[in-house]
Amino acid sequence: MMKRREFLKSAAVFVSGAAVSLSALELLDPHEVLAQNPELRWGFLVNTYNCVGCGMCVKACKIENDIPLEANVTRTWVERYVITKQGETYSDCPKGALNGFTSKQIDQNESGMKKIADADISEAFFVPKLCNQCSNPACVQVCPVGATYSTADGVVLVDRKWCIGCGYCIMGCPYGVRFFHPVEHTADKCTFCYHRISNGGNTACAQACPFGARQIGNLKDPNDPVTKAVLTERVGILREEFGTNPNVYYIGLSKEVR
Amino acid sequence: MKRHVWRPLYVVIGLVAFILVFRFFYVPTDFGVQERGYTFGYHRLQNEQEWKDYPAKFKGSAYCAECHDENATSIAESGHGIIPCEDCHGAAFNHPEDPETLSIDRGRDLCLRCHSQLLMPSSQRNDLPGIDPTGHNAGIECADCHNPHNPSLEDM
Numbered sequence: 104m105m106k107r108r109e110f111l112k113s114a115a116v117f118v119s120g121a122a123v124s125l126s127a128l129e130l131l132d133p134h135e136v137l138a139q140n141p142e143l144r145w146g147f148l149v150n151t152y153n154c155v156g157c158g159m160c161v162k163a164c165k166i167e168n169d170i171p172l173e174a175n176v177t178r179t180w181v182e183r184y185v186i187t188k189q190g191e192t193y194s195d196c197p198k199g200a201l202n203g204f205t206s207k208q209i210d211q212n213e214s215g216m217k218k219i220a221d222a223d224i225s226e227a228f229f230v231p232k233l234c235n236q237c238s239n240p241a242c243v244q245v246c247p248v249g250a251t252y253s254t255a256d257g258v259v260l261v262d263r264k265w266c267i268g269c270g271y272c273i274m275g276c277p278y279g280v281r282f283f284h285p286v287e288h289t290a291d292k293c294t295f296c297y298h299r300i301s302n303g304g305n306t307a308c309a310q311a312c313p314f315g316a317r318q319i320g321n322l323k324d325p326n327d328p329v330t331k332a333v334l335t336e337r338v339g340i341l342r343e344e345f346g347t348n349p350n351v352y353y354i355g356l357s358k359e360v361r
Numbered sequence: 362m363k364r365h366v367w368r369p370l371y372v373v374i375g376l377v378a379f380i381l382v383f384r385f386f387y388v389p390t391d392f393g394v395q396e397r398g399y400t401f402g403y404h405r406l407q408n409e410q411e412w413k414d415y416p417a418k419f420k421g422s423a424y425c426a427e428c429h430d431e432n433a434t435s436i437a438e439s440g441h442g443i444i445p446c447e448d449c450h451g452a453a454f455n456h457p458e459d460p461e462t463l464s465i466d467r468g469r470d471l472c473l474r475c476h477s478q479l480l481m482p483s484s485q486r487n488d489l490p491g492i493d494p495t496g497h498n499a500g501i502e503c504a505d506c507h508n509p510h511n512p513s514l515e516d517m
Contacts, residue, residue: 155486157474159448166452167418203474205494221480228484243401252404255396262408298415307419313443314485355483 143256144350145295146322147306148329148338149231151355153316156181156229158203163311165201167296169286172201176282178293179233179308184359185209185219186226192359193217204229230360231317233308234259234280234293235341235349242272242281242292251290257322257350258297263289277345295319322350418452421445428457436510449509469494472503 164179165172180199186192195210208216240259243251250265251272261272266289273281273290284291296306300319304310309317320329332338332354339356340349353360391406425446426433436442447453449471450463478491498506506517 152483153485155475155484155489156479156481159445159474163419163447163452168415202470204479205470205473205477207479224480224482226483227479227481229481229486240401249392249403249405252395253397253401254409255402260408260412262405264408265405294412296417297409297412299417301413302417304417305421310419310421311445311448313445313448 142321142323144322145236145257145300146320146329146333147233147236147295147351148318148320148332149351149353150316150318151228151230151353153314154181154229154231155314155316156183156200156204157313158200159311159313160231160308160317161199161201163307164293167299167307168294170291171285174285176285176291177201178280178291179231182230182232182360183209184226184228184230184357185224186359187219187223188225189223193219194359200229226357228355228357230353230356231308232278232280232341233351234295235278235347235351236293236295238348238350239346241275241277241345241347245271245275247271254297258295259292260294260297261290261292263287266290277342277347418454419447420453422447424453432510439511439513441509441512467502467504469503472507472509 158181161177161179161181162172164170165177168178170177175198177199180196181204182194182196182200183204184192184194193209193211197204197210208218211217236253236257236259238253238257240251240253243253243259246252247269248265248267250262250267251259252262253259268283268289270283270290273283276292281290281292283289296304296308299306306317306319309319318329318332320327322330322333324330325334329352333352336354338352338354340352341356341360342349389405389407392404393406395402395404395406422433422445429446433446436444436446449466451466453463454460456463473494475486475489476492477494479486481487503509508516
């Protein structure tokens with residue numbers, strides 16, 4: 104017969120040993136791995152001056168990534184900002200700009216459509232938005248099951264097989280880029296077209312843009328046009344104060360843009 | 362020691378063992394802490410490959426030019442040369458096998474995306490030739506008068 108003390112001891116060792124997840128024992132040092140593969144980190148450059156608000160990027164994104172066209176969700180969208188000479192700011196984004204901006208009427212939701220006379224407009228421009236693929240993604244930190252994660256080359260992805268649809272990440276994103284996929288019934292977001300860029304292609308939105316308002320590049324390559332622009336031009340990022348360290352940079356960002 | 366002390370302990374041990382066995386079979390072996398560490402990189406490694414294998418739909422204008430070189434040449438020399446074919450004709454998918462033809466959208470809405478006149482002083486939109494959608498030949502398709510592959514007004 105086993106003594107009680109011995110039994111408890113070996114039971115405690117067994118339970119605690121077995122309870123440690125096997126994967127946790129294979130801890131990798133992130134710096135070590137990054138050092139092995141330092142040559143790739145995806146970044147994105149948006150030139151707001153070049154954007155004409157045609158919405159071809161939104162349409163292309165939805166087709167490429169199987170987001171139903173008529174569903175009220177989208178991985179990327181374009182906002183219009185109109186600033187009057189009196190200093191008021193109006194903005195809208197009809198259907199995420201899937202069909203572009205064809206009207207002077209600005210959608211003000213419950214207060215209806217607003218038309219601003221050309222003579223009153225001091226500034227007006229378009230701002231394309233997409234996932235910022237943050238270096239410190241809040242959405243990833245809040246996932247309770249490890250279904251969303253950041254890859255070594257800096258893209259935040261969602262594992263559709265692992266996602267339980269709790270919606271924490273949708274609430275956690277400061278930029279509102281995540282949504283519930285109406286067909287897959289999981290959280291969904293922009294992947295920088297990971298399937299295209301990983302196989303040598305361009306993102307669907309950047310390829311669809313006739314005006315070069317969107318560009319993807321490798322921030323680790325000093326000769327990449329995106330990297331050069333980020334290093335030498337006056338670029339901005341969205342909501343810097345959140346400390347998320349976005350990898351989407353904007354040329355021509357102004358204080359009115361939220 | 363009395364049996365009634367042991368019994369609940371067996372239940373607990375059994376439960377723990379069951380959860381561990383279940384976890385062993387349910388969680389894939391490649392699930393764990395990857396490159397970005399525990400906070401950002403805790404995931405199923407295979408999923409990265411699954412995303413890389415997602416089918417692409419858009420092929421790019423260079424592909425279209427392989428067969429439709431006539432259209433490609435005429436548009437390249439025009440003001441519309443910067444617009445990718447698939448913006449107006451939709452994604453290629455596996456065209457010309459499946460679908461055999463791509464859509465031809467002769468609707469006004471397609472052109473108005475760029476040509477509806479808006480005053481956007483700090484945007485390139487201001488530089489595009491604009492028309493008033495309700496005033497400029499309303500009700501008639503733009504392609505009836507303008508050639509989408511060569512929109513030059515002189516060649517009309």
